[in-house]
Amino acid sequence: MKKVIFALSALAVVSSSAFAANSGDGTVKFTGEIVDAPCVISTDSQNQEVVLGQVKKTVFKAVGDKSVSKPFQIKLEDCDITSKTKVDVSFAGVADADNAKLVSVNTEAGAATGVGIGIYDNSNTAVDMNTGKSTTTLSAGQTVLYYTANYVATKAAVTTGYGNAEVDFNLTYN
Numbered sequence: 001m002k003k004v005i006f007a008l009s010a011l012a013v014v015s016s017s018a019f020a021a022n023s024g025d026g027t028v029k030f031t032g033e034i035v036d037a038p039c040v041i042s043t044d045s046q047n048q049e050v051v052l053g054q055v056k057k058t059v060f061k062a063v064g065d066k067s068v069s070k071p072f073q074i075k076l077e078d079c080d081i082t083s084k085t086k087v088d089v090s091f092a093g094v095a096d097a098d099n100a101k102l103v104s105v106n107t108e109a110g111a112a113t114g115v116g117i118g119i120y121d122n123s124n125t126a127v128d129m130n131t132g133k134s135t136t137t138l139s140a141g142q143t144v145l146y147y148t149a150n151y152v153a154t155k156a157a158v159t160t161g162y163g164n165a166e167v168d169f170n171l172t173y174n
Contacts, residue, residue, distance in 0.1 A: 037171070037173060038079055038080050038081060038083065038084045038087075038138060038173050039076035039077060039078060039079040039080075039087070039138065039143065039171075039173075040076070040077050040078050041074065041075070041076060041077075041171070042074075042075035042076070042077050044075065045073065045074045045075045045076075048072055050070055050072045050149050051070065052067065052070055052117070052149065052150065052151060052163060053070070055067040055068075055151055055163075057158055057159075057160055059151075060114070060115065060151075060153035060158040061153075062153065062156060063153050063154060063155060063156055064152065064153060065152070065153045066118065066150045066151065066152050066153075067150045067151040067152075068150065069120065069148035069149065069150045070148060070149055070150065071146065071147070071148050072147050072148070072149065073144050073145060073146050073147065074089065074144070074145040074147070074169060075142065075143075075144050075145075076138070076142065076143040076144070076145070076171075077141075077142050078141070079138050079139060079140055079141055079142065079143050080140070081138045081139070081140050084138070084173040084174055085137060085138055085174070086135055086136065086137055086138060086173070086174040087135070087136055087138055087143070087145075087171050087172065087173050087174070088133045088134070088135050088171070088172040088173075088174065089127070089133060089134050089135075089136070089145055089169055089170070089171055090127070090130075090132065090133040090169070090170050090172070091103070091119055091127055091129060091130075091132075091167045091168070091169050091170075092129075092130055092167060092168045092169075092170060093129060093130070093165065093166060093167030093168065094165070095129045095130055096116030096129070096154055098116070098154035098155060099116055099152070099154045100128075100129065100130075100131075101118075101126060101128040101129055101132070102116030102117055102118050102129060102152055102154065103116055103117040103118075103119065103129050103165045103167055104116055104165060105117065105162070105163045105164060105165050106162070106164045106165060106166075108162070110161050110162055111161045111162050111163070111164070112158065112159055112160060112161035112162060112163045113155070113158070113159045113161070114153060114154055114155035114156075114157055114158035114159060115151045115152060115153055115154060115155075115158055115163055116151070116152050116154050117149055117150070117151060117152070117163070117165050118149065118150055118151075118152045119147055119148075119149050119167070120147060120148045120149070120150075121134035121145075121146070121147060122145075122146040122147070124148070127147070129167070133172075134147075135174075138173075151163055
């Protein structure tokens with residue numbers, strides 16, 4: 001009798017694992033960085049997408065004409081201002097060939113031509129691509145850096161297409 005009970009128990013264990021099907025799998029990717037800085041960049045500010053939207057070609061009648069500005073911000077958290085009280089923010093990316101102060105839109109097939117992207121600080125001062133910076137006084141705890149971006153005509157003739165670009169921002173504490 002003991003042999004029969006043992007055999008049935010073993011069969012139950014084997015059959016239950018045979019019916020346990022894998023429902024899928026995946027990967028968890030962990031990212032982060034340990035820093036020695038007065039503030040940390042909020043996770044929702046590290047990688048952003050600013051949607052400039054669809055803009056009618058007729059908005060750009062002359063070089064320098066701009067689309068409507070779209071806001072974005074960089075949030076700094078856990079700011080300790082005992083040793084450094086200011087932050088310089090610069091933007092690095094591909095500069096427009098016709099106006100090096102602007103970000104160049106990507107040149108892939110289907111891209112718009114004759115426009116770049118301007119970045120402006122909270123006082124509406126242009127932050128020149130690769131050379132300019134904006135300086136902000138830090139606040140204890142949280143500091144929010146406000147910016148806007150828009151398309152800017154770099155040629156009299158603007159063509160339709162995608163106006164995508166990517167820039168990195170860099171923080172230097174003083």
